[in-house]
Amino acid sequence: MAKKQKKIKLKQAPSKRQLSKWQRQTRIRRVIIIAAAVFLAGILGYVGYGAYNDKIKPFREVVIEVNDTSFNMGYYVKMIDAYTKGLQPSQLYYMANLVTNQIVQDELVRQGAGSLGISVGAQEIEEQMKENEVPNSKAFRDIVAVAILREKLLDNYFGSQLPDSMEQAHIQVMLVESNKVADEVVTRSESGEDFAAFIDEFSCNPQAEGDLDWLPQELMPNTLIGDAVFSSESNELSKIYDNSTPKSIGYWLIEVTNKDEEKGIKARAILLGSKQETDKVEDELTDENFAELAKEHSQHTSKDNGGDLGWLKEEEKESNDFGDAFNEVVFNLDLNVISEPVKDKSVQTTGGYWIVRVLGKGEHELSNEVRKGLAQNDFTEWLQMQRETSTINNYLNEEKENLAIARVLQRR
Numbered sequence: 001m002a003k004k005q006k007k008i009k010l011k012q013a014p015s016k017r018q019l020s021k022w023q024r025q026t027r028i029r030r031v032i033i034i035a036a037a038v039f040l041a042g043i044l045g046y047v048g049y050g051a052y053n054d055k056i057k058p059f060r061e062v063v064i065e066v067n068d069t070s071f072n073m074g075y076y077v078k079m080i081d082a083y084t085k086g087l088q089p090s091q092l093y094y095m096a097n098l099v100t101n102q103i104v105q106d107e108l109v110r111q112g113a114g115s116l117g118i119s120v121g122a123q124e125i126e127e128q129m130k131e132n133e134v135p136n137s138k139a140f141r142d143i144v145a146v147a148i149l150r151e152k153l154l155d156n157y158f159g160s161q162l163p164d165s166m167e168q169a170h171i172q173v174m175l176v177e178s179n180k181v182a183d184e185v186v187t188r189s190e191s192g193e194d195f196a197a198f199i200d201e202f203s204c205n206p207q208a209e210g211d212l213d214w215l216p217q218e219l220m221p222n223t224l225i226g227d228a229v230f231s232s233e234s235n236e237l238s239k240i241y242d243n244s245t246p247k248s249i250g251y252w253l254i255e256v257t258n259k260d261e262e263k264g265i266k267a268r269a270i271l272l273g274s275k276q277e278t279d280k281v282e283d284e285l286t287d288e289n290f291a292e293l294a295k296e297h298s299q300h301t302s303k304d305n306g307g308d309l310g311w312l313k314e315e316e317k318e319s320n321d322f323g324d325a326f327n328e329v330v331f332n333l334d335l336n337v338i339s340e341p342v343k344d345k346s347v348q349t350t351g352g353y354w355i356v357r358v359l360g361k362g363e364h365e366l367s368n369e370v371r372k373g374l375a376q377n378d379f380t381e382w383l384q385m386q387r388e389t390s391t392i393n394n395y396l397n398e399e400k401e402n403l404a405i406a407r408v409l410q411r412r
Contacts, residue, residue, distance in 0.1 A: 204247035
């Protein structure tokens with residue numbers, strides 16, 4: 001029996017009208033897709049541009065220029081981070097300006113060393129970084145490189161130019177607080193007592209005084225001493241007044257002017273540089289002229305306010321800036337009673353008398369310490385000349401410094 005053939009149904013060709021409709025729909029879809037793509041690209045571009053302006057562009061901005069070398073904000077951030085490792089966040093604001101100066105100084109050293117033909121190799125930097133266990137980053141590499149250059153300048157350049165010997169003097173020195181103390185030391189020394197024995201008793205800075213061995217005039221503690229030493233005879237004892245040298249001693253005259261259970265005590269004070277000066281001011285002092293004498297004589301920053309220190313709380317004394325000697329007295333004073341002079345070795349005041357004894361003078365071989373000191377002096381003068389003959393531009397301001405510090409804190 002023959003099989004029944006299946007009829008094949010042929011698709012009908014689209015009409016011109018249908019073709020035209022499909023083409024319109026395709027064009028519409030294409031336009032929609034293109035418009036969506038353009039819109040999306042615009043959104044992404046806008047967001048990207050905003051992110052670039054906010055997060056990228058500020059850190060590519062040049063903030064420091066030293067001659068032909070420029071440093072951007074990103075580098076500044078990395079250097080703040082490197083130089084402030086281990087410091088408290090609050091200390092970064094103080095350090096920001098110091099880091100700016102350090103970047104300039106380091107670049108002056110790099111450029112100056114290069115002009116003298118002194119360089120540092122990558123292997124030298126690597127060895128120093130490994131030896132000192134320094135993090136491997138560009139900031140630390142730059143710091144290490146400059147440290148090596150500085151050492152080469154001091155030892156191989158400036159140190160090599162020094163003579164083997166030069167005129168020097170062997171001296172003993174001591175800074176005392178007043179003319180009265182100086183006279184006592186001189187009298188007792190001339191009667192045969194050991195000068196060195198007076199250091200602990202009378203010296204204002206015993207760690208930096210005493211027998212200084214042989215020194216050239218350039219390394220004397222200051223110009224006043226240098227001039228006196230090289231114009232005096234051996235074993236001569238000189239007394240030299242110096243109104244600028246800082247010393248670690250002061251004397252407070254304190255008065256409590258008000259007391260409050262919540263606020264604490266309100267105090268005012270005068271800080272003086274010697275017991276002799278303190279006795280003189282104390283003789284003149286009254287409640288009425290306290291502010292006037294504070295403005296005239298005090299070496300504390302409160303002098304401009306007539307010695308007014310504001311309100312102080314005993315429970316906060318560990319964190320104030322006045323020290324144990326001051327705090328021990330001020331919170332135990334009766335109201336409106338001026339204290340006896342309070343001796344304080346934790347403060348810094350200026351002025352005093354140098355007592356100098358010359359033990360010997362003449363041509364003398366340079367010790368290693370003296371060579372280092374002279375080389376450092378020459379390096380400092382050279383660096384200052386580099387600074388004066390360079391074009392240095394600093395575009396940083398408080399806003400940019402705060403931005404840099406914020407970025408450093410984000411990274412930690």
